Amino acid sequence: MATNKKKKNLIIFSLVGLVLILTIAAVLKGSNRKTGETVEVEKTSLRTIMETVEASGKVFPKTEVKISSDVSGQIVELYVKEGDSVTMGQVLARVDPEAYNSQVERAAAGVNSAKSALANSKSQIEAAKAQKEQLAAQLENAKQIHKRNEKLFKDGVVSQQDFDASLTTVKQLESNVRAAEANIRSAQQTAQSSEFQIKSAEASLREINTSLKRTTIYANMSGILSKLNVEKGERVVGTSMMAGTEIMRIADLKAMEVQVEVTENDLPRLALGQKVKIEIDAYLDRKFTGKVVEIAHTANNLISSGTGSVNLTTDQVTNFIVTIDIDQDSYKDLAKPGKPYPFRPGMSASVEIFTNTVENVVSVPIQAVGTRDKEEKKGKQTKEKTVNEEEATAASSSNFDDLIEVVFVATKGDTVDMRTVKTGIQDNDYIQILSGLKEGEEVVIGPYAAVSRKLEQGSKYQIKEDDKDKKKKKASEGKVSVEVD
Numbered sequence: 001m002a003t004n005k006k007k008k009n010l011i012i013f014s015l016v017g018l019v020l021i022l023t024i025a026a027v028l029k030g031s032n033r034k035t036g037e038t039v040e041v042e043k044t045s046l047r048t049i050m051e052t053v054e055a056s057g058k059v060f061p062k063t064e065v066k067i068s069s070d071v072s073g074q075i076v077e078l079y080v081k082e083g084d085s086v087t088m089g090q091v092l093a094r095v096d097p098e099a100y101n102s103q104v105e106r107a108a109a110g111v112n113s114a115k116s117a118l119a120n121s122k123s124q125i126e127a128a129k130a131q132k133e134q135l136a137a138q139l140e141n142a143k144q145i146h147k148r149n150e151k152l153f154k155d156g157v158v159s160q161q162d163f164d165a166s167l168t169t170v171k172q173l174e175s176n177v178r179a180a181e182a183n184i185r186s187a188q189q190t191a192q193s194s195e196f197q198i199k200s201a202e203a204s205l206r207e208i209n210t211s212l213k214r215t216t217i218y219a220n221m222s223g224i225l226s227k228l229n230v231e232k233g234e235r236v237v238g239t240s241m242m243a244g245t246e247i248m249r250i251a252d253l254k255a256m257e258v259q260v261e262v263t264e265n266d267l268p269r270l271a272l273g274q275k276v277k278i279e280i281d282a283y284l285d286r287k288f289t290g291k292v293v294e295i296a297h298t299a300n301n302l303i304s305s306g307t308g309s310v311n312l313t314t315d316q317v318t319n320f321i322v323t324i325d326i327d328q329d330s331y332k333d334l335a336k337p338g339k340p341y342p343f344r345p346g347m348s349a350s351v352e353i354f355t356n357t358v359e360n361v362v363s364v365p366i367q368a369v370g371t372r373d374k375e376e377k378k379g380k381q382t383k384e385k386t387v388n389e390e391e392a393t394a395a396s397s398s399n400f401d402d403l404i405e406v407v408f409v410a411t412k413g414d415t416v417d418m419r420t421v422k423t424g425i426q427d428n429d430y431i432q433i434l435s436g437l438k439e440g441e442e443v444v445i446g447p448y449a450a451v452s453r454k455l456e457q458g459s460k461y462q463i464k465e466d467d468k469d470k471k472k473k474k475a476s477e478g479k480v481s482v483e484v485d
Contacts, residue, residue, distance in 0.1 A: 038447075039444050039445075039446060039447060039450050039451075040444070040445050040446045040447075041410050041442045041443060041444050041445060042364070042365060042368070042442065042443060042445045043440055043441065043442050043443075044362050044363065044364050044433065044437050044438065044439055044440060044441050044442075044443060045362075045363065045439060045440075046360045046361065046362060046363070046439055047360075047361065047363045047430055048357065048358070048359045048360065048361075049357070049358050049361060049363055049424075049425055049426065049427050049430055049431075049432050050354050050356070050357045050427055051269070051354070051355050051356040051357070051425035051426065051427060052352040052353060052354055052355065052427060052428075053262060053266045053269055053270060053352070053353045053355055054350065054351070054352055054353075055260035055261060055262050055266075055322065055350070055351055055353070056260060056261075056348070056349065056350040056351070057258055057259045057260030057261060057349055057350075057351070058258070058259060058345075058346055058347065058348060058349065059256055059257070059258055059280065059326075059343050059344070059345060059346065059347040059348075059349050060256070060257055060258070060259055060345055060346075061223075061226070061251035061252055061253055061255070061256055061257070061345055062252065062255040062256065062257045062325070063221070063223070063251065063252040063255065064226065064249055064250070064251040064252070064345070065220060065221050065223075065249065065250050065251075066246050066248075066249050067092070067217065067219075067220070067246070067247050067248050067249065067250065068236075068239050068243075068244040068245060068246050068247060069095055069214070069217060069236045069237075069238055069239070069244055069245060069247055070211070070214040070238050070239055070244070071095055071100070071211050071214050071215055071238040072095075072235070072236065072237050072238040072244075073095040073096045073097075073099065073215065073235065073236065073238075074095065074096045074233065074234070074235050074236075075093055075094070075095060075096075075230055075231070075232055075233060075234050075235075075236060075247075076094050076095065076096045076232070076233075077093060077094035077232065078092075078093045078230070078231070078232040079091055079092055079093060080092050080093075080225050080228070080248075081225070081228060082225055082226070082227065082228040082248075083224065083225060084224070084225045085222075085223075085224055085225075086219040086222065086223065086224075086225055086250060087219065087222045088219055088220065088221055088222045089218055089219060090218065090219040091216060091217070091218060092217045092218065092219055092247075092248065093216075093217045093230075093247065093248075094215055094216050094217065095214075095215040095216075095217070095236065096215070097212055097215040100208060100211050100212040100215060101212065103208045103211070103212075104205065104208045104209055104212055106208075107201065107204045107205035107207075107208045108205055110201040110204065110205070111198060111201040111202050111205055113201070114194060114197035114198040114200075114201045115194075115198055117190075117194040117197065118191055118194035118195055118197075118198060120194075121187055121188075121190040121191035121193075121194050122187075122191055124183075124187040124190065124191075125184060125187040125188055125191060127187075128180060128183040128184040128186075128187050129184055131180045131183070132177060132180035132181060132183075132184060135173060135176045135177045135180050136177055138173050138176075139170065139173035139174055139176075139177055142166065142169045142170045142173050143170055145166050145169075146163075146166035146167055146169070146170050149162055149163050149166045150163065150166075217247065219250060220250075221250055221252070222250075222252075223250045223251050223252040223253070224250070224251055224252075224253050224341065225248055225249070225250055226249050226250065226251040226253070226345055227248060227249040227345075228247075228248045229245070229246055229247060229248060230245070230247050230248070251345060253341035253343065253344075253345075254328070254341070255325075255328065256326045256343045257290075257293070257323055257324060257325050257326060258276075258278060258290065258323075258324045258326060258349045258351060259321055259322070259323050259324075260321070260322050260324065260349070260351055261300070261319040261320070261321060261322075262319065262320050262321075262322050263317060263318070263319055263320075264299070264318045264319070264320065267295070267320050269355040269356070270292060270295055270322060270353060270355060271292070271295075271355075272292055272293065272294075272295065273291055273292060274291060274292045274353055274354060274355060275289065275290075275291055275353075275354045276289065276290040276291055276292060276324050276351050276352065276353050276354070277289065277351065277352040277354070278290050278324065278326060278349055278350075278351050279349065279350045279351070280343070280347055280348070280349045281347065281348040281349070281350075282343075282344075282347050282348075283334075283342075288326055288327065288330040288331055289326075289327045289330045290324045290325050290326045290327050290330075290351075291324065291325055291327070292322060292323070292324055292353060293323055293324065293325045294322070294323035295320065295322050295323075296320045296321040296322065298320075299318045299319060299320055300319055300320065300321050322353075324351060324353075326343070331343070356425050358424065358425060358432060361424070361432045361433075362432070362433045362437055362438065362439055363430040363431060363432050363433060364407060364430065364431060364433060364437065364443050364445070365429060365430055365431075365445045366426055366429065366430065366431045367445055367446055367448060367451065368407055368408075368443045368444060368445040368446075368451065369405055369406070369407055369421065369423060369431060369451075370405070370406055370407070370408075370451040370452050370453075370455075371403045371404065371405055371406065371452075372403070372404055372406050372418070373402055373403060373404075374402055374403070374404055404420050405420070405421050405422070405423055406418050406419060406420055406421065407419050407421050407433075407436065407437060407443050407444075408443060408444040408451065408455050408459075409437070409441050409442065409443055409444075410442040410443070410444060414460050415458045415459060415460050416444060416455055416457075416458070416459045416460075417457070417458075418455070418456065418457040419436045419437060420436055421433050421434075421435065421436030421437060422434040422435045422436060
């Protein structure tokens, strides 16, 4: 019994000792363990940063001409189809010319009628001149007779009655001569009017002939028939008094461009000649080059009222059209026999316009830069906010003058140093640091919650034991995982 009691006591003491050892080990382990948010850090380095403006749009030919009919009528002949190559001066289609043929005949008859009227006026002029000459001869003879009668009347040979009769004859013939001169002037005016009528009739004839010629539609440039809107037999409306029917389009597909919409905020950074990287949806994993050749001076969504004034609205985004030439050398390898033009009007495209480039500058990932209130930087302590309080704070922080940009540096003393930094340009991944950091310093780059609100000046950090190998592996890349209190 004594032996069993000793064994039992030994077992009890062993168990108690084991419990004590485990308890002490747990306490020691708990005292050495630190908790916190798992974050990532990366070393600052020198990089080349290219600032870009991204936009999307469509591919268009640099030169595309819309062809409309100048005259109204039915399409009676259509000599081309969409996709055909055409040359300048080539006949493309014909509008029914019958109505214009009859108008030409009518106008020609009007010209002949005006010429006939002119000939009649000229004959009247000749007749009036002959009559005047006849009356002038009679007047001269009457004057001679009256002159003799005047001498004889003084000598008492002729009576007063004969003298008065010869005088009356002279005056009557003088009046007839003046009337004949008036008839000549009238005939001359009629002839001049006939000449004007001839010119008017001839102008009408030329106009109708021009309309007749316009029933035949010619290509006004060489290129590809990129769009055909009508079929043979359809009626078209001419452009003489309104916007006529667009029959087709001819495009030069050798030279293409991209037109994109850029917001007004990005517009000040753009300039003519800037290089562009272009992606076209039809060609995956392929990028083309180009340059900015035109920047619109007026927004493309201005609304004009009936009086011609512009409605100033602020409830919509204001965009400007930017035109980019595609470098032909960047896609010449896509041109193949039977497919000489790789691009088609209307293809979707996205572009990156390189607006600024800096080389060998200190940079960090964009997500490493956070913001803090200026008062918080001065050391004011604040309590942890609820989600609703944070949303309210974010809404009230729209005044950017009260914010500073900060970066958290992982120091050797197991604490983070909150640095105020001044930033420059950025690309899709990295941002330039103008002041506040040096090359080779480790900065916290994530997670977002830690950088944006949880980290404070002096927060402690420690590398997780199970991440030591990962840190060694990523040392060359500049990324490691740590813990922060």
